Amino acid sequence: MIINSVNTLFDQALTKTSLSEKQKKVLKASLLLFSKNGFDRTSTKEIAEKAQVSEGTVYKQFKTKEGILAAILKPFVKSVIPSAAAEFITALSQANYPLLEEFLTQVVQNRMEFAIENKLQLKIFAQEVLHDKNLAYTLKHEIGGELVVKMGLALKYYQKQGQLVAWAPQRIAQYIISTVMGYLVPCILLDQPLDVPEASKEAVEFLIKGLKKNSE
Amino acid sequence: MIINSVNTLFDQALTKTSLSEKQKKVLKASLLLFSKNGFDRTSTKEIAEKAQVSEGTVYKQFKTKEGILAAILKPFVKSVIPSAAAEFITALSQANYPLLEEFLTQVVQNRMEFAIENKLQLKIFAQEVLHDKNLAYTLKHEIGGELVVKMGLALKYYQKQGQLVAWAPQRIAQYIISTVMGYLVPCILLDQPLDVPEASKEAVEFLIKGLKKNSE
Amino acid sequence: MIINSVNTLFDQALTKTSLSEKQKKVLKASLLLFSKNGFDRTSTKEIAEKAQVSEGTVYKQFKTKEGILAAILKPFVKSVIPSAAAEFITALSQANYPLLEEFLTQVVQNRMEFAIENKLQLKIFAQEVLHDKNLAYTLKHEIGGELVVKMGLALKYYQKQGQLVAWAPQRIAQYIISTVMGYLVPCILLDQPLDVPEASKEAVEFLIKGLKKNSE
Amino acid sequence: MIINSVNTLFDQALTKTSLSEKQKKVLKASLLLFSKNGFDRTSTKEIAEKAQVSEGTVYKQFKTKEGILAAILKPFVKSVIPSAAAEFITALSQANYPLLEEFLTQVVQNRMEFAIENKLQLKIFAQEVLHDKNLAYTLKHEIGGELVVKMGLALKYYQKQGQLVAWAPQRIAQYIISTVMGYLVPCILLDQPLDVPEASKEAVEFLIKGLKKNSE
């Protein structure tokens, strides 16, 4: 059921034959240090030490410190939209989820699992978004835009069926995302575990109440 | 109606007699630079230049660069809970808001206005929370805890009246906060304006649907 | 009689009020180290130590290591042509030197003195010319061109008087320069003193023989 | 007529059986890069890439980067004096050049051709002389000394014949060298071609005028 996991994603990158064992250790060390202390508060010397590697080795593959950041975030960002979008498409095309609740459960649970498993990258990404206005812009318009389009199709389906309130897809998407985030943020910030099944059950319960079409 | 505004808060700090005109300029410059580029990517030289002050002067009042950060965030943090808590108390003690919807409207709108007006501090605060696990912990347990206690009283009031679903206060608070955040985050990240009345109307509409006790 | 001396030139730069005492020490130390070991083989740390100054101070005035090089070479280069050109103009306009020999003596001696006194800069400049093709090009076309024009006037004067062989000014200039260089190069490379009066007397003796118009 | 050419010299080194094909490529690449960018501004990685060889291979034959420099300059330096000296000896012993002009023409033309064909090594050599005072010293005393001795014999021959001014051999040698250099330097610095026959004709014309014994 879980399509993308942090291990899946990050280990995919690490499994690439193009990266030597040491380069992988560099990425792992950087992932931990960046997410814990932030990009700017992590020195390449620290990375080298944590990775048990020389500083020179750090620069063999990743030409600059920012190159390490990119190597960590790129596979993460690249997979966020496509895999999320895939779910909405699936919901529609195969009519696997006749009930809105089933659909929301699937989406919410899946995204929560993805986020928890990519907790560290997500935190690093959040740091970057706060620093880089361009990234924030891209996130909203390019990534968000694409997602809303795909999501819109699925939502319209449930709206037509009278299961979903007739608000704009963007607004509905925002509520879904922010409700899910409400569960994720504390556990990402504090590095705490999350009972995903329980959390997604709760989240869906609230979302269904808040988003279902009021029957008269 | 608006109790706390960025100007109110920040200018309160700046109006303190203990701060000279130059120190105020330092704080203003730091606020802008920290929120735009991040704490680590802002040098004290930049601050001095933007504040049209010498580097020495920067260090006269604020012993360290972190001291400037503290001077910016302290009044912000200090006022978040008390002023928010005050509203919940008010709601109860004076029974000014007999309807949950009225109460939510008041709280949501007020907090949105507060956030928008303290946009820059909020962004800096978010950056720090991502860097500093202690801060995140404090935020959740001390600040959040105090708030939930106060909020719990108000919520219990509406629950008893059968207007509010019988979920744990913490859960309800979380949904309120995350729904409001859904509106705030894009505008804080992208430095965009927010139509607070419209946004709070929408947010309340969703929250009421999602949180009202299902009548039978 | 001596118009430009290394002290004149370099100390002019050093006397500029815009440079603090420490900055001057940086320039002096750099001049010595660059000329002795070459630009690339001189570290900013060495410069700082020799100048008895911190590395940070080195960068206060001269934003980069290349900035120090520029600060050393600019006043040198800037004065080479104008002051040399001035002599040729003087020769003509004031008819101070009716005899070619007098003129040559003046020019040769003056340029030798200039070179000896700017020995260190000259050596650094030579190193740069060997590294930087653009600099070599500029030297030949812009600087050399301007000089030949000015020189051409003076030479033509002596040619008309039948004192100077009827070769192209550029060719004559080349012989003068290369003959003078023959005396300068060993003493610049080996940091040896040069008996300028004796050397210029010899050089002029040879040049006069080689350049005088063959009678009848 | 041309005894030593760049190809002759450098290819002699390259033809040595002790050097593998790859080592030759390393030397060729180094020659080009050192002369273009300078020794210090050329990395062994660049050399390896240009030579299409691994960095390890570079170090197989030439233990250090300086070893490559030595391998380039040694054959060059080693042949400068002997082959030049040979000409002076030839001039004398075989009385092939009864006229000073013939002798000068031969010497000047030959040395110009040698220099042009060894342009790159000459430039690298010049860079090193500017960096290394010992090299400059050796050049003057060992190499120069040996040359002046050999040359002295030839010059004395022409002086006795009344064709050559009665100056010290060193002084005459200096004029010959500097006059030739006057033609070589621009073309070495700017990597331009030189019309050697024309240039040597001109140079000799000037030298003869400047060095011939004034007949009474």
Next chain:
DNA sequence: CATGAATGAGTCTTCATTCAT
């Protein structure tokens, strides 16, 4: 009391050199 020159530890990055494969 304000200034900004001075400091020097620390940063990112390069590169000659080595050595396991």
Next chain:
DNA sequence: CATGAATGAAGACTCATTCAT
């Protein structure tokens, strides 16, 4: 024997902080 990954010492440069003026 060739390779190129790995090393780590240096290098240029930055910046928070101090202090003499």
